[in-house]
Amino acid sequence: MNLPLYKEMMRVNLKGIMNYAFGSAFYILFMIWLYPGIAGSTQAIDDLIKAMPEGVGKAFGLNSGFTSAEAFISGEYYGLILVLILSIVCVQMSTQLMARLVDRGSMAYLLIAPTTRRKVATTQALVLTTALLLIMGVTTLAGLLGKAWFLGSEFEFNSGRFVQLNTVAFLLFFAVGGLTFLISSVCNDEKKALGISGAITFGFFTLDLLGKISDKLEGLRYLTLFSFYQPGKIVQGNVEIVQVSSWLLLIGILAFAIGIELFRRRDLPL
Amino acid sequence: MKYPISNSSLFCSGGGGMLVVEGLTKRFSNGKGIEDVTFTVNKGEVFGFLGPNGAGKSTTIRHIMGFMLPDQGYASIHGLDVWKAQGTVQKHIGYLPGEINFFDGMTGISFLKFMSGMQGMRNTTKRDHLIERLQFDAATPIRKMSKGMKQKVGIVAAFMHNPEVIILDEPTSGLDPLMQKVFIDLVLEEKAAGTTFLMSSHSFQEIERTCDRAAIIKDGRIITVKNIHELQSMQRKLFEVVFANREDAEQFAASGLQVEAHEGNMVRIAVQGNYDRFIQETGKYNIRSMDVFTQNLEDIFMDYYDREGAVQ
Incomplete structure (x- = not known):
């Protein structure tokens, strides 16, 4: 870890990170604010969803029902929007933090200072992790505040499960970020890194979606990290949180470590 | 090699x-x-x-x-x-x-x-x-x-x-x-x-x-x-000398220096190291103008290879 580099990278990226974080926070506050209005008619909405093809409801995690606020949010927000936001953050930032600097040549300036490649890459990995942590932290905080402001004690909201949901979401993107970082670490070309890591991330997402929509394609879900993340089931309490979290953490750490090690050994066209 | x-x-x-x-x-x-x-x-x-x-x-x-x-x-x-x-x-x-x-x-x-x-x-x-x-x-x-x-x-x-x-x-x-x-x-x-x-x-x-x-x-x-x-x-320089009259130019060109070109009053000479000799020769005549062209690196290499080739 190199402190001046970390500070500089955070300075450059903080604005973008906070844009995503506050965007996410406002969205979730909005959802919570909306909930009391529809809470009375959850039965009707549940019926509506049941009337849809089963696969669609499953794919977007709508089947968890709207009987509690966290179930509503998990379906509406954690099933799709948040996943898209964090996927974009992972793909974009990991490319900017490694491949772009190599592609543009400015990586040379980091490596001519008395530091090692391992430290530079580790610092960049930490910047990405900090970004995910900030976005998820602000989102969680907004959720908890929203509960206090808009829901009070009238409506059901299981804060424990909500925090679990956020933890798994963070760890999922820690793992995805690890993979995109790995790709970015071995690419000399910014566009190539962006293309490959984008294809992998959104490919994962698509495989998960297809697997959920059709039982015949269920097997596809073994090929994607996103199957570790099932927001609907988490809020119902039907997920082995520790096990899932450990797997995601392990995959993430491994991917970052491999990325850093490959970067340390490779030839750089600087 | x-x-x-x-x-x-x-x-x-x-x-x-x-x-x-x-x-x-x-x-x-x-x-x-x-x-x-x-x-x-x-x-x-x-x-x-x-x-x-x-x-x-x-x-x-x-x-x-x-x-x-x-x-x-x-x-x-x-x-x-x-x-x-x-x-x-x-x-x-x-x-x-x-x-x-x-x-x-x-x-x-x-x-x-x-x-x-x-x-x-x-x-x-x-x-x-x-x-x-x-x-x-x-x-x-x-x-x-x-x-x-x-x-x-x-x-x-x-x-x-x-x-x-x-x-x-x-x-x-x-x-x-x-x-x-x-x-x-x-x-x-x-x-x-x-x-x-x-x-x-x-x-x-x-x-x-x-x-x-x-x-x-x-x-x-x-x-x-x-x-x-x-x-x-090793670097060769080309001097383009313009003489006041044609006879001088001809005499100069025949003086044994390495002549690259000779046109009317103008003589172009290649000099490599032996500047003294060049100065002495030109000093004998009435010169109207002089230009110098330095050889670029590529040409120096080519010369260098040529000479090496000739020795071996």
Whole structure:
């Protein structure tokens, strides 16, 4: 870890990170604010969803029902929007933090200072992790505040499960970020890194979606990290949180470590 | 391929040099690369690294900077292997890349402050002094800077932490003649203070003004390492002399000097080292005008190969 580099990278990226974080926070506050209005008619909405093809409801995690606020949010927000936001953050930032600097040549300036490649890459990995942590932290905080402001004690909201949901979401993107970082670490070309890591991330997402929509394609879900993340089931309490979290953490750490090690050994066209 | 070794210069006397490149070999998949590149730069010496574009200068420098791992051989600075001693060896090095690319959204001074932080520098006197000397507005955002201005920022970044070895890749490209002179003075001052330089260039003039010795590289191999006087004597110059009258021109052309062209009153002479003889001959006649053309590096190489070919 190199402190001046970390500070500089955070300075450059903080604005973008906070844009995503506050965007996410406002969205979730909005959802919570909306909930009391529809809470009375959850039965009707549940019926509506049941009337849809089963696969669609499953794919977007709508089947968890709207009987509690966290179930509503998990379906509406954690099933799709948040996943898209964090996927974009992972793909974009990991490319900017490694491949772009190599592609543009400015990586040379980091490596001519008395530091090692391992430290530079580790610092960049930490910047990405900090970004995910900030976005998820602000989102969680907004959720908890929203509960206090808009829901009070009238409506059901299981804060424990909500925090679990956020933890798994963070760890999922820690793992995805690890993979995109790995790709970015071995690419000399910014566009190539962006293309490959984008294809992998959104490919994962698509495989998960297809697997959920059709039982015949269920097997596809073994090929994607996103199957570790099932927001609907988490809020119902039907997920082995520790096990899932450990797997995601392990995959993430491994991917970052491999990325850093490959970067340390490779030839750089600087 | 056997390459000639000028024994006066390739092997330095005394203990190991400040910068040692030994048997450096790297082959790329496209068949290019460098082959057995070996030279030593002594402390306080300015060493030129000459060669046409694509000859392997940048590849060699990338190895010296530890950006690439050689297939064979090594480079060391201050006795430290540049690949293995990553993290400590950089303290001794200042580097000016051939193509300068800074980070997004920085001004000149914020970049230099960032680099000072990365270098762990406390004292900024030298940095400020250099900015003043190179005369640029460090508060300008980098994306608005001209090439020459970026080059100046790069020069400050390479010199400001008082490194023992400074590696410069095409340092004066983009600088106007006045700044080129300032830059050369700067190099000579640092040299007097004991700093060691490696300076790559494809321009003979740039090397001529500062370097003690130079290596010439072509197609990935070092062709020769010579001191600068030897190199100067290798360089052929063409003098175009216009005489006041035609008979003089004819007499001059017949004087035994190497005549490249002869048209009416004009005679073009190639001179290589034997300036005295040329001056004596021209002194005999009434001269109307004289022009000089220096040979570019490419032509010097061609001459060099030709002569080597003739000897073998």
